[in-house]
Structures are given as structure tokens and as C-alpha cells.
Amino acid sequence: MQDTPETAEFAKRAEEASQRARKMKAELRKKRRADKLKLQQQLGAELMKETNITSAQQLKQYLQDNLNYEAEAENQQNYQQALIELTTFANQLTWNEQRGYWQAANLHELTDWLATQRTQH
Structure with a gap:
């Protein structure tokens, strides 16, 4: 065709x-x-x-320093928040004289919070 x-x-x-x-x-x-x-x-x-x-090396160092600083600041903030929450639970513990140990005021809430702090899920 x-x-x-x-x-x-x-x-x-x-x-x-x-x-x-x-x-x-x-x-x-x-x-x-x-x-x-x-x-x-x-x-x-x-x-x-x-x-x-x-120089490129100065730029690399600048970025590393600033990124590490931000990551460290975030980790520090997370650490402080976890410490506050843990202190709150610790302040609510009561001593059980009869059994000789500290007792959590709200065990369910404490274990739920501890579960959020796990590194493996």
C-alpha cells in the first residue's frame, strides 16, 4: 500500500x-x-x-553543626518532657506499709505512658 x-x-x-x-x-x-x-x-x-x-568545607561544617544542634535541642526537649511526666507519676506513688513497696496510683495510666517510651514496637 x-x-x-x-x-x-x-x-x-x-x-x-x-x-x-x-x-x-x-x-x-x-x-x-x-x-x-x-x-x-x-x-x-x-x-x-x-x-x-x-569554602565548601566551611559550608559542610556549618550545616552539620546547625543540624546537629537542632536535633540535640529536640532530643533535649523530648527528654525534659519525659522527665516531667515520669516525675508526675513518681510523685503519685504511695508507700504500702503492709507489703513494703511503692504502689502506683494509676497503674493503667502508668503502663500506657511507659508503652509510649518503648524503642521497639
């Missing part, structure tokens, strides 16, 4: 449209890369201005 002049023209137009689409996609990727590079440069310049960082 041979192409008619009309179908050959459609095929030619379709190929041209496909080539234009590929070219436009390539141009869009190029523009996006240029925009990303420009943003990186702006962010880098602003970071250097604010922190006086002048």
Missing part, C-alpha cells in the same frame, strides 16, 4: 511537529537549568553574606 500525496504531507507535518516538540523540550530543560543555576548562585551569595562562609 502506497502513501497518497495527502498522507505523505500529513506524515511530513507530523515529523516536523515532533521535531519542534523535541526542540522546545530541550530549550525548556536548558532554561530550567539556567534558572536553577541562577537561584543557586543567589542563595550562595546570600549565604556567604550572612555567614561569612568562603
Whole structure:
């Protein structure tokens, strides 16, 4: 089956449209890369201005220090909250003179709270 002049023209137009689409996609990727590079440069310049960082090693150390500080602060806050809750339960303990041990005022609530502190579930 041979192409008619009309179908050959459609095929030619379709190929041209496909080539234009590929070219436009390539141009869009190029523009996006240029925009990303420009943003990186702006962010880098602003970071250097604010922190006086002048090398990649200094940047790495700065990020590590700040990320570790934030993680430590969060851990410290969690620790303080757990300590407050534990102290609350401890203050509610009563001494059972007859049996010779400390007794929890609300054992169910205490075990539920302890279950939230587990590291394995």
C-alpha cells in the first residue's frame, strides 16, 4: 500500500511537529537549568553574606553543626518532657506499709505512658 500525496504531507507535518516538540523540550530543560543555576548562585551569595562562609568545607561544617544542634535541642526537649511526666507519676506513688513497696496510683495510666517510651514496637 502506497502513501497518497495527502498522507505523505500529513506524515511530513507530523515529523516536523515532533521535531519542534523535541526542540522546545530541550530549550525548556536548558532554561530550567539556567534558572536553577541562577537561584543557586543567589542563595550562595546570600549565604556567604550572612555567614561569612568562603569554602565548601566551611559550608559542610556549618550545616552539620546547625543540624546537629537542632536535633540535640529536640532530643533535649523530648527528654525534659519525659522527665516531667515520669516525675508526675513518681510523685503519685504511695508507700504500702503492709507489703513494703511503692504502689502506683494509676497503674493503667502508668503502663500506657511507659508503652509510649518503648524503642521497639
